[in-house]
Amino acid sequence: MKKAMSLLTATAMAATLLAGCGGGTASSSAAPAADSTSTEASSTAAEPAADAAAEEGKVLNIWCWNDEFQSRFNDYYPGVKAIAADKSTTTLDNGVTVKWTINPNDNNNYQNKLDEALLKQDSAAADDKIDIFLIEADYALKYVDSEYTLDVKKDVGLTDDDLKDQYQYTKDIVTVDGVQKGTTWQATPGLFAYRRSIAEDVLGTDDPTEVQAALSDWDKFNDVAEKAATKGYKMLSGYDDSYRTFSNNVSAGWVDGTTVKVDPNIMNWVDQTKTYTDNGYNNKTSLWSDQWAADQGPAGKVFGFFYSTWGINFTLLGNSLATPESEGGKQEVGNGIFGDYAVCQGPQPYYWGGTWICAAAGTDNIPTIKDVMYSLTCDADIMTKITEDTQDYTNCKSAMDSIAADPNFGSAFLGGQNHIALFAEVAPTIDMSNAGPYDQGCNETFQSCFKDYFDGTVDLETAKKNFEDQIKVKYPELSSVEWPA
Template sequence: MKKKLLSVLLTTVLVTTMFTGCGNSKTSSDKTKAGGTVKTESTSDTKEGKKVNIYCWNDEFKSRYEAYAKDLAEKHGVEVNFVIVANENNAYQNNLDTALQAQESAAADDKVDLFLVEADYASKYTKSEYALDVVGDVGLTKEDLAGQYQYTKDIVTVDGVQKGTTWQATPGLFAYRRSIAKKVLGTDDPTQVQAALSDWSKFDGVATKMKDAGFKMLSGYDDSYRAFSNNVSKPWVDGTKIVVDDNIMNWVKQTKDYTDKGYNNKTTLWAPEWSADQGPDGKVFGFFYSTWGINFTLLGNSLSDAKGKQEVGNGIYGDYAVCEGPQAYYWGGTWLCAAKGSDNLPFIKDLMYRLTCDSKTMKQITLDTQDYTNNQAAMEEIAKSDYKSDFLGGQNHIALFAEAAKKIDMSNISDYDQGLNEAFQQSMHEYFEGNVDEKTALDNFYTSAMEKYPELTK
């Protein structure tokens, strides 16, 4: 996810203390059931600490808390501290690991209470002792969690125990420039554009047309990677052996071809040149983005005046649309994990319920932010409504996300996904740039992978 850290200029630990309140051990949480929303009182004999420490890598979750759940601090009589460490060079995980390892001996006010993880490394924590069972330990019920997309639960479930929960579902789509589609394809209609891009062979054919018309199909080497890596036939590791799936090699073949033929701009993910290709001066047809990318990254990059109003006339706001693209995929996501040793489980339970289970809250988050939230009923309701995104030229992109979410397959995830995906992409950059041949790039990948994970073999 998401690598959303790059939109937040946080390079050091930021501790923010806010919302001190005076409450008692009896708290209420909103529960939405068939027939309407009712208030239910949750009581606990557990003595709560006075400070809740939440570890994360940017301020996205902090903004969700402030907008939709800050009243819970007053109800529980706690202070909420956000410990934010930007995840450059693995800084976030390193800082979190240090804090969790010191959890048992830490003073009450210094303990980690809640920490956030991304899909690529979630299993590192859910398979450890540090993440608690959200049902057996925290107190959410199976009924509370029933409305969530199954894959979001599968990612953080170990031996039948769910050890995290999220407010997001992150299916991916292909975001394209309407103006370029009209010039090259003769239409910007999402249904017709999807027909032209419905499989990789057609996608390659459109890439040729884009080049002939003076445009680039994609910005750089990494753009289509997730659409291939999320559709592999087996995990990265079989026993201890590293397995490079055929579909990963299909990405290599396509990207080398696009690079040699001038179908891309030879950029890398998150580089300034990549971001610029999404803006007013960009000549790139489209970008693979999941839910958070549309409203969190692409919108910002589209503006000519970042501080100006988000409206038509500011850069290319309104010139993008989305379609499913050649393959279903997902990208990113942020999960909340309750830390073993926390003395604030009643607060954590209510916070998790409010932000990841309550359908009314989930629907409002989507309406307010265009984020795609983790409640099937709420998303289906918006998908069938007259909801429109001004940024996407009046399109109801939630309807497309709702269909894409049903196709997400998590059966081939592994504990090594983050490290091996990053190492593979980095090694292949040298091949795409013509500095090494494919065999050498693969050998360099294996070397890098086994240095990072000594237990693995080629």
């Protein structure tokens, strides 16, 4: 979507923000609007790059929605000198104080607060301006296709050589008209995480190679779902589990001109999920619900879950423990089903999520931002260390290939399996060519509208009509919806 579509008037956006538009409609569809002074601000956005070396600001304001990046920063950025007891600030060895603003993203709260702050960026005092803010894949284009983010090369100073070892898709997703507006420390290819004990019961093996052979396409996957049901297991927990595997493999983006075009592969998800629901192959849960989390734990009877890098070593691992770490439990065999999971590639390659670092226009901390971006997204030694310590998959091809080939590397949670080797095969295949600015709103609305159909409270045509009505409310500029024949 062109900038003319994404930049509304400041007055209209401010009114929308103050009204707290339901479901974050404004924040899902457009970047915070440029006012009459923002063009001037953007035209001088590169000026700090020229002057910052002489006089850099003493406060670096970083905005994010949870403490993931804060922990990566505090643990791995070489410039960290001291961390406040409450973690509200981090002192750097160059004299700069990092101030952390963390707004949870419930109901688009993070985006709404960020939009309000960016609208005031021009008039804010230097120490109050946002310098770095984090964005997610689902709404990345909203910010990178705006004047509120700086070019990481021209304005910040990273070079092609600095960025050469990063996965291409992680650069493509934050690039508009050839200009890269963010960078990330992580790549997020997806795999299928399955219970070894259940696979042994259903398939007679828990070996990842043999399980992959049994799940290598959707027809085989569905056959295993039927077999699992005869043994008293669910193949998936709920409606949404397989959605991103289908939605990442569409033939075109959601919107063509002003028409929403529902891809046939999205309807394949609808068909599969309806069958699974009617036949008892899933547990009728939704992502992040209590039952969905419980299905991943000791009492769960679900064959497996589609998860990307962060999900396996954070969410799935935590849910697998009978005694949580917060209650003194340890990450070890014997605590719940720790060690009973393994991973395979599953029926199709996909990715899920990711967090990008953006430099905000108007910052007076270009030298520090450049060093942060380089150290935490380009330095191979730091990327290797993050993966070795946390088992997260970092955005450095040479580092990940090296760990993938290491016979001594393995995940205790996954029974000793080197999951990095599988991620390293998937990551280069990720294609962002069909990504667009309407992805978040269309994906979320579509899944929501079809849950009633899966439950049998509405028929298929009503579910389609509900999607058409809701998407036109969310995006008034879209005029029609086309469905595959």
